[in-house]
Amino acid sequence: MTSDGVHVEVLHSGDQAGHGSRKGYLTGFILSVILTAVPFWLVMNHVLTDPRVMAGLVMGFALVQIVVHMVYFLHMNTKSEGGWTMLALIFTVVLVVIALAGSLWIMYHLNTNMMPTMQNMRDMS
């Protein structure tokens, strides 16, 4: 803004946070392409025979890619908003882990303990 040689510059207090650079976006994109292509290639070409190892690898690649997206696309860091976004994220991650791991753990055991087998059903009648 300029009028009669007087410069008025508006300082946006939020401007330091939440912005990426072209290099950052491209780095994130290239990493994401690699981290997406490898698990698809692993599964589609049946590279490994043990499904548990494959599942672990796919989950590993997914977790790394989520971090890559958080850093390069969502610009997560410990400083933005005075650390509140990071705190909210950590809280959410804790809840998500409890919800996912808890549900799977409980329901897996319910299935094995509660599902009547054919033998049980014959005994009951």
Place this chain on the structure above:
Amino acid sequence: MEASNAAAATATSPEELHFYVADEHGHAEGSTMLGFWLYLMSDCLIFAVLFACYGVYGRQFAAGPTPHDLFDLSTVALNTSMLLLSSITYGFAMLAMEDDKVGRTQLWLLVTGLFGAAFVFLEIREFLEFIHDGAGPQRSAFLSSFFTLVGTHGLHVSLGLIWLVTLMVQVGQRGLVPENRRRLMCLSMFWHFLDVVWIGVFSFVYLIPVLR
């Protein structure tokens, strides 16, 4: 502090007089971003619950089709690349916005919208194929949870597309005013967040169940 120093330093030559005005509006934008982030985190919990449902019901096929019978991974790969490309093009739109280039911002938003629309189109086509083959959401617990989780994500992307078109109209009308910048930054977070959820979907819903 620096502002007053700078003003004092240049006060001797009026031609070079600088006024630095701390933008109070910036605080409002900051809290908007934090509030929107909190919304995204709560949305994340919705998806977590739907993922947990899929984890629990994902193997209850009721003698119906299994992931191995149904899923065509090349379609999923194409879908994934559409969403990933739309993420990077939205990033370019944000960079163009920072450079105050209205035309370039609009162009990248349009490209993002087209990739997003392609993603939704491919997903709807996949859903219709499944339903046509008798593998609709009512077929088994596996398919109910599959349609709920992937459908909820698709609904988010569709709403994001409506939001994107609305913002393109608003940017066309008013240009890159602070309000529109704030809205574009919110949509940026929303859009990238949906891509993060999709990472979970293609790994946990498509790739791993196909292995079994």
